[in-house]
Amino acid sequence: MGDDGSWNLMSRCCGKCWHSLEYPCRNYIRCRTEGPLCHDDQRCRTLRSERVRYIKEGPNGYRIKVPLASCSIAAGAKEVLDAVKEVVESLGIPSDAVKTVGCTGLCYLDPWLELKAPGMPAALYGNVKPAEVEGILKKYFIENDVSGAYAISERTGKARGEGDVPTLSELDVWRLQVRYVSRNCGVVNPESIEDYIAYGGYRGLDRALRMSPEEVIEEVKKSGLRGRGGAGFPTWLKWRICRNQPSKEKYVIVNADEGDPGAFMNRLLAESDPHRVLEGLIIAGYAVGATKGFIFVRAEKPLMAERLQKAVEEARKHGILGKNILGRGFDFDVEVILSAGAFVCGEETALIAAIEGRATPRQRPPYPAVVGLWGKPTVINNVETLAHVATLMAEGWESFAAYGTERSKGTKMFCVTGAVKRTGAYEVPIGTTLRTLVEKIAGGVKEGRKLKAVQIGGPSGGCVPAHLLDTPIDYESLRDAGAIMGSGGIVVMDDTACMVDVARYFTSFIVAESCGKCFPCRIGTKILYDTLTKITEGKGTLEDLEILESVGRVVRDASLCALGGTAPNPVLSTLRHFRDEYLAHIIDKKCPAGVCTKLLKYRINPDKCVGCGTCAKHCPAGAISKDEKSGKYVIDQEKCVKCGTCVTICPVNAVVKEV
Amino acid sequence: MAQLLKLIPRETTPGALAHDVAAKYGRERRYLIRMLQEIQSTYGYLPQEALRVIANELRIPLTEVLTVATFYHQFRLEKPGEFIIMLCMGTACHLRGNAANYEFLRTYLGIKPGRSTTSDGVFSVEKARCFGCCSLAPVVMVVSRDGSYRKLYGGVTPAKLRRIIAEHRAKLAKKR
Numbered sequence: 001m002g003d004d005g006s007w008n009l010m011s012r013c014c015g016k017c018w019h020s021l022e023y024p025c026r027n028y029i030r031c032r033t034e035g036p037l038c039h040d041d042q043r044c045r046t047l048r049s050e051r052v053r054y055i056k057e058g059p060n061g062y063r064i065k066v067p068l069a070s071c072s073i074a075a076g077a078k079e080v081l082d083a084v085k086e087v088v089e090s091l092g093i094p095s096d097a098v099k100t101v102g103c104t105g106l107c108y109l110d111p112w113l114e115l116k117a118p119g120m121p122a123a124l125y126g127n128v129k130p131a132e133v134e135g136i137l138k139k140y141f142i143e144n145d146v147s148g149a150y151a152i153s154e155r156t157g158k159a160r161g162e163g164d165v166p167t168l169s170e171l172d173v174w175r176l177q178v179r180y181v182s183r184n185c186g187v188v189n190p191e192s193i194e195d196y197i198a199y200g201g202y203r204g205l206d207r208a209l210r211m212s213p214e215e216v217i218e219e220v221k222k223s224g225l226r227g228r229g230g231a232g233f234p235t236w237l238k239w240r241i242c243r244n245q246p247s248k249e250k251y252v253i254v255n256a257d258e259g260d261p262g263a264f265m266n267r268l269l270a271e272s273d274p275h276r277v278l279e280g281l282i283i284a285g286y287a288v289g290a291t292k293g294f295i296f297v298r299a300e301k302p303l304m305a306e307r308l309q310k311a312v313e314e315a316r317k318h319g320i321l322g323k324n325i326l327g328r329g330f331d332f333d334v335e336v337i338l339s340a341g342a343f344v345c346g347e348e349t350a351l352i353a354a355i356e357g358r359a360t361p362r363q364r365p366p367y368p369a370v371v372g373l374w375g376k377p378t379v380i381n382n383v384e385t386l387a388h389v390a391t392l393m394a395e396g397w398e399s400f401a402a403y404g405t406e407r408s409k410g411t412k413m414f415c416v417t418g419a420v421k422r423t424g425a426y427e428v429p430i431g432t433t434l435r436t437l438v439e440k441i442a443g444g445v446k447e448g449r450k451l452k453a454v455q456i457g458g459p460s461g462g463c464v465p466a467h468l469l470d471t472p473i474d475y476e477s478l479r480d481a482g483a484i485m486g487s488g489g490i491v492v493m494d495d496t497a498c499m500v501d502v503a504r505y506f507t508s509f510i511v512a513e514s515c516g517k518c519f520p521c522r523i524g525t526k527i528l529y530d531t532l533t534k535i536t537e538g539k540g541t542l543e544d545l546e547i548l549e550s551v552g553r554v555v556r557d558a559s560l561c562a563l564g565g566t567a568p569n570p571v572l573s574t575l576r577h578f579r580d581e582y583l584a585h586i587i588d589k590k591c592p593a594g595v596c597t598k599l600l601k602y603r604i605n606p607d608k609c610v611g612c613g614t615c616a617k618h619c620p621a622g623a624i625s626k627d628e629k630s631g632k633y634v635i636d637q638e639k640c641v642k643c644g645t646c647v648t649i650c651p652v653n654a655v656v657k658e659v
Numbered sequence: 660m661a662q663l664l665k666l667i668p669r670e671t672t673p674g675a676l677a678h679d680v681a682a683k684y685g686r687e688r689r690y691l692i693r694m695l696q697e698i699q700s701t702y703g704y705l706p707q708e709a710l711r712v713i714a715n716e717l718r719i720p721l722t723e724v725l726t727v728a729t730f731y732h733q734f735r736l737e738k739p740g741e742f743i744i745m746l747c748m749g750t751a752c753h754l755r756g757n758a759a760n761y762e763f764l765r766t767y768l769g770i771k772p773g774r775s776t777t778s779d780g781v782f783s784v785e786k787a788r789c790f791g792c793c794s795l796a797p798v799v800m801v802v803s804r805d806g807s808y809r810k811l812y813g814g815v816t817p818a819k820l821r822r823i824i825a826e827h828r829a830k831l832a833k834k835r
């Protein structure tokens with residue numbers, strides 16, 4: 001029975017079904033949607049197929065989808081949901097037509113609404129304000145008019161105004177994506193295991209448990225899946241090594257400690273489709289012979305932790321976790337652990353240390369697959385890696401290997417943020433060029449600006465300059481361009497970004513996050529940081545560039561873990577591609593982009609100033625005062641904190657930023 | 660008598676809480692982080708007394724507890740304000756102006772150098788790591804001291820920060 005006592009897919013159809021948690025039926029998963037399988041009864045069959053239809057199409061074909069994920073909630077989705085609930089019944093639409101889902105990754109549309117009525121094509125509305133909800137709903141449901149929608153997300157049915165509204169699949173942002181692992185994002189209700197199963201969930205686990213663990217590893221090997229957490233290590237090999245260890249106790253861990261600034265695809269995936277991640281983890285546990293799994297999730301992403309926790313509880317309630325899973329004699333349970341937050345915890349050995357209640361990483365080898373959590377063999381995989389495992393186990397390795405390049409198969413999710421028109425999380429086949437992703441899918445930089453560089457891989461990655469935008473996104477090509485694939489965060493920078501400042505920013509991040517255990521990282525990154533600060537303050541010398549290069553190499557080669565090993569990448573890659581900007585800071589004492597505050601000045605143009613005093617009133621530092629003689633306002637450079645408030649607030653644009 | 664004593668609720672000082680939390684996790688060293696998380700979720704920070712009691716209960720040196728408490732960003736060793744304003748210092752937010760917002764906010768609230776809380780104890784200003792909502796950059800999250808209330812704001816400017824401050828001052832006045 002469902003939580004409210006009503007019948008749902010997880011319930012038994014009639015007294016003939018003998019499935020129980022103690023004696024689980026081996027066909028439990030398939031039976032949910034195709035059943036009944038152990039007896040033949042048309043009534044039971046109809047019950048199930050009707051329910052699947054209800055879940056997929058809504059009551060009588062009415063559906064209103066509202067996305068509830070961290071980002072859309074912040075953009076106001078809860079208020080939109082309230083507004084929808086308020087009017088829905090007065091429009092004659094059943095109230096259970098309203099369905100909360102995860103996020104599609106089209107963040108620039110947040111909060112969005114998707115509407116569907118029988119006989120009408122589904123329509124997607126972007127940037128919805130609560131006050132507009134009633135109007136939108138009326139127009140769509142009563143007048144059957146889709147004009148004003150962002151796109152039509154399906155090609156069935158007829159509606160007025162259709163000609164002006166594009167179909168989602170015609171738009172670059174959707175057409176060029178391959179939604180393999182993210183297929184359920186924005187489609188299913190992430191808090192419902194029933195929804196997941198109606199959309200084919202846990203089929204991968206069902207299939208895996210029908211194979212031997214070796215066969216599962218072989219299947220993953222054939223798919224060519226490589227880790228999506230950064231390093232791109234072949235997933236099957238990690239599993240095989242762990243499986244071959246003689247230890248009785250083994251562990252598998254999901255690394256959901258996503259800490260790269262600018263990367264949120266793991267959060268999005270786990271918030272929108274948590275069961276897929278869990279399913280992958282159970283399969284991994286089966287393949288390596290583990291009895292316990294852990295989900296290590298960042299405390300700063302509370303909704304992701306909450307949804308994963310809920311998924312674990314639901315799975316346990318239905319015997320998908322626990323003893324004798326699906327009647328195949330496999331025991332496995334999962335615990336969710338909240339990370340206390342430190343970037344280095346994403347590193348495997350530091351992650352293990354954190355679960356054990358300690359801090360700091362250790363030397364590898366031995367690798368965790370041999371000596372891991374509490375000294376036992378442990379496999380650690382990224383959220384997306386495991387979600388891929390669940391998907392490819394359900395669909396067969398061929399479905400995965402059909403995408404990608406010779407050396408890197410499949411698809412990968414990327415988050416494109418920064419100076420682009422369409423920020424969001426997009427899934428593309430590996431080998432897609434940066435240009436396609438940044439210019440076509442994300443829409444390129446805003447009108448009148450010029451794309452300068454693309455930062456990929458976060459603090460461990462590098463900056464790829466605009467002229468290398470045709471680089472295909474795969475592990476090897478990106479390495480050659482001085483960047484890394486990393487976890488998939490891509491920050492696009494236009495001509496308002498200063499590359500020295502960017503290098504300094506990432507180095508400051510590393511200085512704060514370095515655990516301090518080994519000195520090349522602890523001291524080296526501080527030297528890099530101080531040198532970069534000197535340059536951004538206009539006090540740099542040409543010698544400093546050599547210091548950056550030589551210290552950078554030492555940090556890269558001598559650090560204990562990959563945090564330090566990759567830390568100089570942002571510095572070295574900007575030095576390689578944007579040396580002229582460093583020289584402008586050092587020789588001309590200028591920051592061409594007008595970012596480095598020590599090198600810029602705010603000044604009030606006395607010819608334009610009308611003496612209204614708005615700037616003085618709003619200056620947080622009290623740095624602006626009236627010059628009694630002229631009646632105009634002036635900025636005290638000593639007190640100015642360069643926040644730029646006066647520029648935006650001046651009614652006559654009299655404040656100028658001088659670089 | 661012992662029975663009677665049990666009925667009288669022990670005053671929950673940080674030390675008493677730490678004692679209970681340690682007992683709850685069987686005084687096992689490996690649960691140290693979780694114990695600290697639990698203490699912080701009550702007080703919004705880790706009171707010194709609690710740390711000392713934890714060290715005692717686990718029979719480990721206080722420095723070892725402090726190593727963990729200072730290593731992880733989540734933990735605070737000083738009492739924060741009623742509301743903690745966390746400014747994301749992730750890449751997208753950095754590029755879109757949160758560094759300037761941070762300077763603005765500290766100056767606007769008159770927070771003294773080396774401190775992070777206003778002298779009236781109402782607001783704390785902290786730098787935070789990426790919230791994963793980069794598409795709304797620059798992002799600010801306001802949380803109450805006990806963490807029960809949290810709200811995220813996107814597209815933050817100095818003008819918007821003023822409104823956020825006013826909103827929370829009003830909220831506090833209403834509560835009092």
Ligand SMILES: Cc1cc2nc3c(=O)[nH]c(=O)nc-3n(C[C@H](O)[C@H](O)[C@H](O)COP(=O)(O)O)c2cc1C
Nearest residue numbers: 227228229257258259346347348381382385562563
């Ligand atoms: C400093 C540092 C931070 C990392 N952060 C993460 C992370 O947030 N998420 C992640 O999945 N992997 C992260 N990794 C990579 C992990 O160490 C590990 O390679 C990965 O989780 C393995 O999973 P995969 O094989 O599925 O990619 C990080 C590595 C380093 C050195």
Ligand code: FES
Nearest residue numbers: 747749752790793
């Ligand atoms: S960079 Fe601020 S939320 Fe990600």
